[in-house]
Amino acid sequence: MSTEHQRPAPSTFDDGNMRITFIKAQETWPLRHRVLRPHQPLEECDFPNDRNPDSFHLGVFDRGELICIGSFYAERAEGLKGWRQFRLRGMATHPEHRGRGAGSRLMHFAMDHLVSLRADLLWCNARTGALGFYERLGFEVQGPAFEIPGIGEHHLLQRRVPVLVPRS
Numbered sequence: 001m002s003t004e005h006q007r008p009a010p011s012t013f014d015d016g017n018m019r020i021t022f023i024k025a026q027e028t029w030p031l032r033h034r035v036l037r038p039h040q041p042l043e044e045c046d047f048p049n050d051r052n053p054d055s056f057h058l059g060v061f062d063r064g065e066l067i068c069i070g071s072f073y074a075e076r077a078e079g080l081k082g083w084r085q086f087r088l089r090g091m092a093t094h095p096e097h098r099g100r101g102a103g104s105r106l107m108h109f110a111m112d113h114l115v116s117l118r119a120d121l122l123w124c125n126a127r128t129g130a131l132g133f134y135e136r137l138g139f140e141v142q143g144p145a146f147e148i149p150g151i152g153e154h155h156l157l158q159r160r161v162p163v164l165v166p167r168s
Contacts, residue, residue, distance in 0.1 A: 023059040025050035035092035049073040060102040068093040068102035082121025123158040
């Protein structure tokens, strides 16, 4: 009989150029504000699930500068199938650092961690302009576009989290 072994969660990644690590919610706020909510007060960057015990936040650093962020919440999306769903929210890359792979690296790191948490679905509300990025990472659009007042047009996206392979 085979038993399933849980893969240890990564705690950091460093390829010599960029370092990815877990950060506190408050560390995401300046970049969230700059990229996602520039016309709103900084307090609007304190999202409701930031401090939930199942939430985690990731940051990509280049030479000590935080250049990319993402927050992940154990949160279900109505109408999506998955027994352990997580939501990606507040993903942002500093404008001067886009196109260098920071976002993709962050997402690959996050997927490894989500596997270790036994999640089976990752979903998000993505801005229309970011659809290509998410589709390249395996996300699929679910339904029509919708407007988030004061923020813009979004799409509901989902991606299956890889399943742990049982060892014998």
